[in-house]
Each structure stands twice: as structure tokens, then as C-alpha cells.
Amino acid sequence: MFSSLTANAAAFLAGIFALLLTASLVVFILKRRSPQRDYAELAARVNSWWVMAGVFAAAMALSPTLSLIFLGLVSFLALKEYLSLIPTRRADRRVLFWAYLAIPLQFWWVATGWYGMFIIFIPVYLFLLLPLRMVVIGETAGFLHAAGSLHWGLMLTVFNLSHMAYLLVLPQATNPAGGGAGLVLFLMFLTQFNDVMQYVWGKTLGRHKIIPRVSPKKTWEGFLGGVATTTVLAWLLAPLLTPLTGWQAPVAGLIIGLAGFVGDVNISALKRDLGVKDSGSLIPGHGGILDRVDSLTFTAPLFFHFLYYLHY
Amino acid sequence: MAGPIRLAFWLLIARPIALVVLGLNVRHRERLPRQGPAIVAANHNSHLDTLVLVSLFPLAMLPRLRPVAAADYFLKNRWLAWFALHVIGILPIARETHGGRDPLKPCEEALDRGDILILFPEGSRGEPEVLGRFKRGVAVLAARRPEVPVVPVFLHGLGKALPKDDPLLVPFFCDAFVGEAMQGGEDQAAFLAGLEGRMRALADELPHPELHGIVDDR
Numbered sequence: 001m002f003s004s005l006t007a008n009a010a011a012f013l014a015g016i017f018a019l020l021l022t023a024s025l026v027v028f029i030l031k032r033r034s035p036q037r038d039y040a041e042l043a044a045r046v047n048s049w050w051v052m053a054g055v056f057a058a059a060m061a062l063s064p065t066l067s068l069i070f071l072g073l074v075s076f077l078a079l080k081e082y083l084s085l086i087p088t089r090r091a092d093r094r095v096l097f098w099a100y101l102a103i104p105l106q107f108w109w110v111a112t113g114w115y116g117m118f119i120i121f122i123p124v125y126l127f128l129l130l131p132l133r134m135v136v137i138g139e140t141a142g143f144l145h146a147a148g149s150l151h152w153g154l155m156l157t158v159f160n161l162s163h164m165a166y167l168l169v170l171p172q173a174t175n176p177a178g179g180g181a182g183l184v185l186f187l188m189f190l191t192q193f194n195d196v197m198q199y200v201w202g203k204t205l206g207r208h209k210i211i212p213r214v215s216p217k218k219t220w221e222g223f224l225g226g227v228a229t230t231t232v233l234a235w236l237l238a239p240l241l242t243p244l245t246g247w248q249a250p251v252a253g254l255i256i257g258l259a260g261f262v263g264d265v266n267i268s269a270l271k272r273d274l275g276v277k278d279s280g281s282l283i284p285g286h287g288g289i290l291d292r293v294d295s296l297t298f299t300a301p302l303f304f305h306f307l308y309y310l311h312y
Numbered sequence: 313m314a315g316p317i318r319l320a321f322w323l324l325i326a327r328p329i330a331l332v333v334l335g336l337n338v339r340h341r342e343r344l345p346r347q348g349p350a351i352v353a354a355n356h357n358s359h360l361d362t363l364v365l366v367s368l369f370p371l372a373m374l375p376r377l378r379p380v381a382a383a384d385y386f387l388k389n390r391w392l393a394w395f396a397l398h399v400i401g402i403l404p405i406a407r408e409t410h411g412g413r414d415p416l417k418p419c420e421e422a423l424d425r426g427d428i429l430i431l432f433p434e435g436s437r438g439e440p441e442v443l444g445r446f447k448r449g450v451a452v453l454a455a456r457r458p459e460v461p462v463v464p465v466f467l468h469g470l471g472k473a474l475p476k477d478d479p480l481l482v483p484f485f486c487d488a489f490v491g492e493a494m495q496g497g498e499d500q501a502a503f504l505a506g507l508e509g510r511m512r513a514l515a516d517e518l519p520h521p522e523l524h525g526i527v528d529d530r
Contacts (some may be wrong), residue, residue: 076483080335084485093475093482100483231494276519279401280485 005061008240009182013057016189022049023059044285052283052292056188060181064113064168067181072107072163076287078157078297081280085270085290089146089229091139093132099150100127103158110165118166122159127151157290160297163304164188178241183307186234186241190253191299194230194260201225215268218261227257243311255306256299263298267291288293321399322366322374330367334360334473335485339517342491343463344368347375349423350493351462353450355511356432357471360481362400364488365430365465378403378422380431403429416453423457433507437476451503454496461493464507466514489514 005013023046032041054145083096102122109118118234131147168180175182202222210220232255238244244252267290271279280288330336335389345352349498354365362379369377383404386396396402403422419429432448468488491510496503 077335080483080485083483088472090472090475093478093480097480097482278519282335282485 005181006177006179008177009179009185010061012182012185012189012237012241015054016051016185017057020046020053023049041285046285048283048285060184064180067168067184068107068111068165071161072103073170074289074293075103075107075158075161076100078161078281078293079153081288081290082153082157083150084273085276086149086280088150089139089142091137092134092150092264094137095133095150098130098133099126099154102154106158106162107165110162110169112146112183113169115166115168117163121192122154129155156297157293160301161293163300164194164296167304167307168212170308170312174244177239178243182241186237187256187303188296190230190234190237190256191260191295193233194226194257194299195264195295197229198222198226198261198264201229211265216267218265223261226261230254230257230260241279242307244307248310252306255302259298259302260295261297267294315398318399318401319371319374323371327367327437328361329360329481330364333481333483334470336364336367337485337487338368338490339487340490341368342459343492345428345461345493347373347425348428349457349460350425350428351450351454351460352428352430352465353433353462353507354430354436354465354467355444356434357467357478358437358474359434360470360474360486361437361467362430364467364470364486368465368488369428373428374401374430376431377401378427380405380419380429382407382436388426389472403427407435408494416449416456419453420456423453423460433504437471446504446508448500448504450507451496451500454494454503455498455500456496458496461495462507463493464491464510464514465489465510466491466517468515468518487518488515 002107014292027039027043027046030037031043056070059066071298079100083099106118106121111122114260130150134143134147164184165182167187170183172179178186178208198218199222202217202219205225206217206219209216210218210223211233219269231250231253235250238249238252242249242252267279278287279290282289283292286292315381333403343438352365354361362381366377366379369402379402380401381396381400381402386402387393387404397404401466403418406413408415422429431444431450433450434444435447450462454460466489467486468489469484473486474481474485491514494503494506494510
């Protein structure tokens with residue numbers, strides 16, 4: 001059931017580290033050239049990328065079980081950050097506790113490859129169970145808001161992100177070159193790459209605001225440039241890491257580019273609603289964990305189902 | 313050297329709870345005292361407060377860290393007393409003066425040994441996430457040892473994670489904001505007002521105070 005790291009996936013990981021090395025080198029040169037300017041934020045950002053990529057690569061290389069635990073931990077941190085950010089009712093402490101318990105269960109369904117349960121557990125069973133638990137407690141003031149916001153967060157941080165984990169347990173035979181790890185790397189790298197490219201294109205060419213009320217710095221140029229770059233890169237990388245062929249590879253890139261943008265502004269809208277700049281302070285230079293996985297909450301399920309429909 | 317059980321508890325249980333199950337957002341960590349004697353004064357909402365405050369310091373400083381706690385509560389039975397004294401390492405004090413004994417005497421002795429006292433000027437754990445008024449004990453102690461720095465620490469979120477009336481721990485990210493050190497003096501009322509002021513200023517650093525449970529949003 002489990003797939004381990006294939007030669008292609010390992011080579012790709014090495015490539016990511018080469019990229020990080022380049023980034024660190026660039027920061028080093030920038031610091032040397034103009035010591036009067038403050039590169040602390042950029043340096044912290046790159047250093048955090050090292051830590052994130054390092055932990056992720058170590059988990060992937062050591063064992064598939066460890067990779068699942070790592071992804072489960074990401075879901076836990078994201079849900080915890082979400083629940084710490086939003087207003088919650090004191091009366092719902094037990095309900096929130098149950099919501100946390102959903103994480104080990106959801107990842108257990110993944111680990112055992114129980115697709116049917118994986119796909120309905122949170123959207124159906126928890127959707128019915130958590131309001132039941134709330135009703136038993138009996139606090140009706142703010143009931144709709146509490147039930148709605150809790151399930152929204154669970155879908156985003158646990159259900160959606162766990163699709164990334166399910167890529168690891170898809171049958172190895174369908175994707176002998178990249179394996180499960182290759183699929184995760186493809187999704188994860190392109191999603192983060194898309195974020196960076198939208199930023200870079202926006203910084204260099206950006207003029208026309210795309211969604212000013214939610215995210216004033218985002219521009220059409222950044223959005224389209226990012227999606228285009230991601231689509232091209234997906235087309236180049238797909239044969240190395242995925243079973244996607246022909247038209248499927250660029251379409252996967254298009255999906256990741258578009259969904260990544262929506263996932264990003266979705267969390268931006270949440271933060272704007274709550275009046276906070278960053279979702280947390282867990283990752284130096286990046287903000288909170290939700291700031292980092294925002295795009296993934298949308299790209300993971302969409303990429304997964306595109307791939308699953310075509311090949312599994 | 314702290315005993316092996318104490319060390320194991322803080323390393324294997326307390327720190328994982330503080331740093332992984334909860335997760336701390338620490339601001340101005342550099343303001344924490346590097347050595348004793350010192351007093352760390354924090355607001356009090358949860359049993360987790362002590363756990364978090366001790367976890368802010370390096371493990372090597374464990375033998376020096378003494379959470380000041382009410383003897384009548386923590387020494388009420390022998391199991392709790394053993395745990396409080398030998399694992400948490402509390403400095404038990406009497407809440408009431410009886411028989412003319414000075415309840416702050418053990419605190420002064422600990423400071424003279426170079427310990428770092430962790431104390432909660434609000435007294436007991438108040439209403440979850442509501443900043444209560446400070447009692448004057450901390451001002452009296454600071455006045456008697458004016459050379460000892462008093463470092464305010466504002467804690468937030470722990471009353472949500474483990475409130476007074478509920479034994480179930482629910483994970484939330486928590487904040488620990490360290491304020492600038494103060495020194496005690498003759499005018500105890502002014503000292504207390506200053507300490508409360510610093511605490512409120514730290515509370516104002518929260519990105520969104522009205523949504524962070526300071527006001528229960530029910």
C-alpha cells in the first residue's frame with residue numbers, strides 16, 4: 001500500500017534543496033552588497049523554508065508512516081491556529097475537543113487506505129455529530145455561528161489538507177516513476193512555487209488590482225503570470241513525478257495555479273474579517289501556519305480529485 | 313541539580329504540553345531574567361500558567377525556578393503535596409497570617425538564595441481571561457528587596473485551554489508577552505499601579521483583544 005521515495009522523487013527533493021541553497025546565497029550576497037538595508041524578513045523567510053523543507057524531506061525519506069504523522073501534525077497546527085483565531089463559545093469546549101479527535105481518525109482512514117470513510121467522515125459524519133454534541137450541551141445563543149464556523153475550519157484544515165496525505169497511499173503501480181511521495185512533492189512544490197511566482201510577477205509587472213477589498217496588493221498581472229508559470233512548470237515536471245500525460249499535465253498546473261490563488265485570498269478574507277494581519281507567529285518571516293498552507297487547502301483536494309478521476 | 317523525576321516531568325510532559333499541544337507565541341523573550349534573584353509576576357487564569365512560565369526558561373535554570381503557591385491548596389493531601397513540592401517545585405506560602413508569622417518570609421529567603429520566584433499577584437485563578445486586580449503582596453515583597461527586578465508577564469489563552477472549572481484540556485495557541493522589569497520601593501500603591509499598567513499595555517499588544525476571549529463573545 002505504502003510507497004517509499006523513488007529515485008525521481010529523491011532527485012526532485014535534491015533539486016529543491018539546490019534551489020534553497022541558491023536562495024540563501026542570494027540573501028547572503030544582498031546583505032554583503034548593501035549592508036545598510038534590512039534583509040531580516042527575507043532571511044527569516046528563507047531560513048523557515050529550510051526548516052519546513054528539511055522536516056518534510058526527512059519525514060518523506062525516513063518512512064511513509066512518519067510522512068503521514070507529519071501531515072497530521074500540520075492539520076493539527078492549522079486547526080489549532082484557526083480555533084485560536086476565531087471567537088469560540090466557552091460552552092463548546094467539549095465539541096472542540098471532539099473536533100481535534102477527528103484528526104487522528106481522519107489520518108487513520110488514510111493510513112489504512114479506507115477511501116470511502118476518508119471521503120465522508122468529515123463532510124457527513126462529523127457534520128452530523130458535532131451539532132448533536134452542541135445540542136446536548138444545550139447552549140443555543142450563537143449556535144449557528146459556532147456550528148458553521150467549526151465545520152468550515154475542519155473542512156479546510158483537516159479534510160482538505162488530508163487529501164495531500166491520501167496521495168501517499170495511492171497504488172504505487174499506477175505511478176512507478178514518482179510514487180506517492182512524487183505526487184505530494186508535485187502538489188506541494190507547485191502550490192508554493194505558484195505563491196512565490198504570483199508575488200514575483202505582481203512585484204515586477206503588477207498594475208491592475210484584482211481583488212482590492214480582500215487583498216489590496218494582488219494584481220491581475222501577478223495572478224496571470226503566476227498561473228502561466230505554474231502551468232508550464234507542471235507540464236515539465238509531470239512526467240518525472242506523476243502519471244499525468246499529454247494535456248493532463250498543464251491542466252493540473254492550471255488547477256493548482258487557479259485554486260492556489262483562491263485558497264490564498266480565502267484565508268485573506270478570513271483574516272480581514274477577524275482584523276488580524278497574520279494568522280499566527282509560528283513560522284518566522286511567514287506568519288502563522290494558515291498563512292503558509294492557505295493555498296494548499298484549495299489545491300490539495302482539487303488536484304487529488306483531478307488525478308484520482310483520471311488514473312485511479 | 314533538579315531531581316530526575318522533576319527534570320523528566322518538565323522535559324517530557326510539561327514542555328511538550330506547553331510547546332506542542334498548546335504552542336506559545338512569546339514576545340520580548342529577551343526581557344526574561346537570565347539569573348536570580350528575580351520575581352516573575354504574571355496574570356493567573358489556569359493551572360497551565362505555571363507550566364508555561366517555567367517552560368519559558370532554559371531547563372538548566374529549573375532548580376532556581378520557584379512558583380509561589382498557596383500552601384492550603386497545594387499541600388492539602390500528601391499526594392498533591394509531593395507532586396507540588398518535588399515535581400513542580402513550588403514555594404508554599406500561607407494565604408493568611410496566623411500566629412504572627414510573616415507569609416512573605418519564605419519568599420524573601422528564596423530571593424536571598426538567588427531563586428527566581430514565579431508569582432501571581434491576582435492571588436487565585438480568576439474568571440477565565442479576565443485581568444483581575446493585583447493584591448499587594450508582590451509590592452510588599454518588592455519593597456523589601458528593592459534591588460530584585462520584577463518582570464511582568466502577560467499570559468493569554470490559557471484560561472481557554474484549561475479554565476478553572478473544567479479538567480479537560482483543549483488545545484489553543486497561547487500568548488506570553490514579557491514586559492520590562494520594575495523595581496519595588498517605598499510607595500507600594502504606585503508600584504502596584506505601575507505593574508498593572510504594564511500588564512494592560514502588554515494585553516494591548518494582542519492583535520485583536522476583543523476577539524481573543526478577553527471579552528467572552530457569547
